[in-house]
Amino acid sequence: MDSQGILNQSVASLKGIGGQTVGRLEKLAIRQIRDLIFHLPLRYEDRTRVQAINELTPGSVALICAKVVSSSILNRGRRTLVCQISDETGYLGLRFFHFTAKQYNSLSSGTLISCFGEIKDGYSGHEMIHPEYKVIQQIDDCITKDTLSAIYPLTEGLRQSSIRKAVEQALTLYNNAPDSLPDLLPAAVLRKFQYPTLIDALNTLHTPAPGISLDTLVNYPNPALKRLAFEEFVAHQLSQLQRKSADKHWQAPVLECSKQQARQFLASLSFKLTNAQQRVIAEITTDCASNSPMLRLIQGDVGSGKTVVSAYAALLALSSQYQVAIMAPTELLAEQHLRNFSVWFKCFDTHIIFLTGQLKGKKRQQALEAIADGSAGIIIGTHALFQDAVVFARLGLIIIDEQHRFGVNQRMALRDKGQHKNNKPHQLIMTATPIPRTLAMLNYADLDISIIDELPPGRIPVVTRAISAQRRSEVIAKINNWIQQGRQSYWVCTLIEESEALQCEAAEKTAAHLVEILPEVRIGLVHGRMKAADKDQVMQAFKKHQLDLLVATTVIEVGVDVPNAGLMIIENPERLGLSQLHQLRGRVGRGSDDSFCLLMYQSPLSKTAGERLNILRETSDGFIIAEKDLELRGPGEMMGTRQTGQMQFKIASLENDIDLLDQVDIAVNLIQQNYPENIQPLVERWLGSTTKYAEV
Template identity: 50%
Template sequence: MQPVVSLPGCGARTAEKLAARGIVSVQDLWLHLPLRYEDRTRVVPIRSLVPGEPAQFEGRVEAVESGFRFRPQLKVAVSDESGATVLLRFFHFHRAQVAAFAVGRRIRCYGEVRPGAHGLECVHPSYRLLGDDRNEPLPDGLDPVYPAVEGVGAPTLARLIGAAIARLPDDAAPELLPPELRARLGLPGLREALAVAHRPPPETDLAALAEGRHPALRRLILEELLAHHISLRRQRIALKAEGAQPLRTHGRLAERLLATLPFSLTAAQRRVFAECRADLAEPSPMLRLVQGDVGSGKTVVAALAALLAVEAGRQVALMAPTELLAEQHLANFRTWLEPLGVRVQWLAGKLAGRARTAALEAIADGSAQVVVGTHALMQAGVVFHDLALAIVDEQHRFGVHQRLALRDKGASGSQVPHQLVMTATPIPRTLAMTAYADLDVSVLDELPPGRTPVQTVAVSAERRAEVVARIRAACAEGRQAYWVCTLIEDSDEVEAQAAQTTYERLAAQLPELRVGLVHGRLKAAAKQEVMRAFKARELDVLVATTVIEVGVDVPNASLMLIENAERLGLAQLHQLRGRVGRGAAASSCVLLYQPPLSAMARERIEAMRASSDGFFIAEKDLELRGPGELLGTRQTGLAAFRVADLARDAALLPAVRECADLLLAEAPERADRLVARWVGGAARYAGA
């Protein structure tokens, strides 16, 4: 494997910056694939520019104006032989730049134009000043735009990747896929696929490349999915080989808990608990995912599994991604387990001083039998006496390193703790078989009796006043309501401002009601206090951002309003809807949308109105390929994908499993090379 420093123009400092991004070899540069492409192979007359579409155009500078009155701004008018003019607008510039834009100078620009106050304008285009030669050459291929590498300029990165591509060996040398599979799927060889991905010819279908439909991209997607799938399966084999202490008990504590619960388990809960119990009795570690819709009763199953470990004289850790969710688990576990004589210990970042010292001592000496907490469970100072079962809730919100760190707390010799992970995000079977190839999957596909279905309606934002009146009526009957603000901007600050505005407006419109506000910019303590007040019925309406998506349990809340619902994916809409309908009262979810709806948004909203089944919703989300990511912000147990997208590329998953079976059985050394190529050092973490 050739190091990147072997490429001309790649010095030690550049190599260091690349290594920080995980790029250490020439092969790694082959797989640093473009985010998108720019077509600079032709020049479009200014008159033919289409707003919203990126294009390359050129002309002469007609006028230049720079000013600093409100904010620095440079405006350059450019026109061409078609007689049309476009205004270039720069907000970040220097004096030398202003001087270079001499009137009459020819310029070639690339960017996206939009309608302005006086015609078309282009903000911060990339540009090149030209000489008077009319025959300035144009590139003969599309220009790739690569994911940025900190400290390495885009031109340097593109040059190094070009040099790496020039070193691609003959097709036979790097080829690892079985030829019969390639032929059946109509996929090119690796050399051809990489050449097209990095340097697509001008006639290439850019939409097919962007959407992963082009044969060259499908070839790379299949190989990447295959590498991750094999990595997970290998990790599972390695974990199972490590061994675990079998937890064989009479289950008396679990029976006592079942006798005290004010409800009976569903058939699905009994089945999943039986699966967990059988796993825990084995001398190899349980690696089980319990996935179930919102409110399907995963926490009770986790508590029953925890009691099997406690009865065997061992410790249990339950980790949740937020203090809000962890505190909810703590309340449930204390209510259920402490009357049975089981000590439940709390550990979170805000625990300090003597309380923290006492908690760490109880965990270390084993007197804390069940420990509930957040990321704090994984900190260096936390030492368990005898950890036998690690339970992770909403596991897709944790990085793989974090889950590995929790598991390592109980590693002893050749033995590791059993692992139970839970998610309320229903995942289609096709995805689960690949994304969770290292886990046995149990499904809670039945809701507890007494849970009322949530009625879902879609209402145009123009009828906002009617919605406010509906909230007033619900609260007058003693119910509570959520008003969720959603924004497209990936910014806590902008979301917080929108929520603040909504909060002030609702407080003014509903002066007789107690309105609260919670968002991502609030400090943890303030957030907890607002949620506590809402749960204690000290607030009637809670205005929130999507921070309340997971884990909030307020049975008295019967109305959920989601503003700008058209901007969310189905999975997230379903999670938010799951915050109501948790009590016996009839509940409603109002999807407030901004007309006109796109075809995709209309389909999503129709799916929400048609069904409250999380698995139907997940399948529909997969079909629509909406922005709601089924597996959360971090791919479950997988390193970040370079080119594959599990939701988009689900149709390739049967071929991935078939190919994995073939390679592992007949060519394990090829499987090794494939994992090394795509996963590399991340392989250890793939099964965490």
């Protein structure tokens, strides 16, 4: 076999890898020999030197050579073998919960042993629990290793020794045939950023050279690991740019409207568009006038007017005799879009369909028929839009709101419904969660991005205050006074637990307590476990001012617009991210009067929590807040990297490697211009067959 294909062989071709082991490796996504090479150690054990007992610290892992001083079996509670050993610098306890008589006899007083394990704080000093140990005859028999020992991620039934032997064979094949895994990063890039070659980086990580310290390997930044993370980021960005280029080969309907239709639409609005809205509408108009599919992301802060911009895009589609699908993550938000679009398109004689999971029977059948025969022009709904029964006649535009809340498969299913032969619908994606530039570069490199960076005139910034929960009675008095003035208020309950049941229970208890102490106030409750119809009933009552105070979980983060509600209390704000707090705060400040947001925290606040609340008090700019959120919490937590549709990395970490992204941009440009032949191999190395997902 030629050297290029040697690492593409199945792991079954390696010595000692039987059918069972192949199955276990499969669970770790290890199928080919090359997969073993990229299966990096989780950590390392230092067996290169014997440590003195008086050097040990809890949490460290150490190799010790010492003499057994005493050994006994304790029968109190759990039967335990306890030994004490000494190396003349101090004493260390050993504890075994599972042991045999033979083990007990081998650890008799005066026996010399070498042992390896994690140091813990015990009842009477430091101890090891279930260490690896070996009886030796003299100190020189205490065998040390020449290099640090790699500890690999495992799965049930797979032993560390088995995977080490497999990796060792894979590395030998690679080192004997370096061309089998070519270095796809150009030498100019490696020189510029001072990264090691691929073969050097992989050898360093699997088999650290003698003398390299544990600190050098595991502490930030490790050049070998950084180099691999860098290559993975480069591959991800190249894959998105590849898809952007591939999209140009698809056809899309040309969507245009007459000047008269545009004037009629704008005249029907009760407000004047901001310069930022007009700029983004011009960008969308240019995109839709082309027969290449638009793929545009609109970022706009809470209340910046993204929805009316998307409505103008819908006008272009309707004027060109195409259908528009608008997908929102919650029924509350979908219903708000329904109300807005119904008002804005009242004079345009278009049939608007509202499709959610709640629509049943004859009404659902009639809606499906109107979508299929093309008589429905605008179709608004939740995930129900992409179910198999929904067939569009002429889908020309897809609008997705709060896109990060949908799984990538859901978004793809909707796009596929409009795909016909060589045609795709235009796509407009909206988010009120500002995305820091660095994350946008990585997550949305295949999208054209428009930013609405201007709020409508007359918007008064929300006054934000942090207040201790110990002053709860003052807060309740303020609510009472506020409501007596004819205004409305929100009370948002949060819990650190992710259990929705606990969140709802907290909201129910809070509502009951407030009903008791504010008997004159009309109080409603909304949480995620209520039926959609019940939730909507409460929200409508609040909107119509039949309720004064709405107690809610973070379910109201999107999709609520009540201008008269100008006071919000957020309990335990220290438990939420800055961006989420900013989203919640955006529910107030929608009228022309002063609005307030009180962040009612639990004392004492940690330094980081205090910093975060201060940022909210000082600025209402969502983009500044997003950058600070990224800085303080890290991108994984901020963006929800476990969420379907977010990028999953094998080696790179958004937490540790985000500083690489500016370098990635430079490398990507260089590879595109001078080494285009490396693009596809890089993408296949790191993403394999997953590249379809970011087509949405």
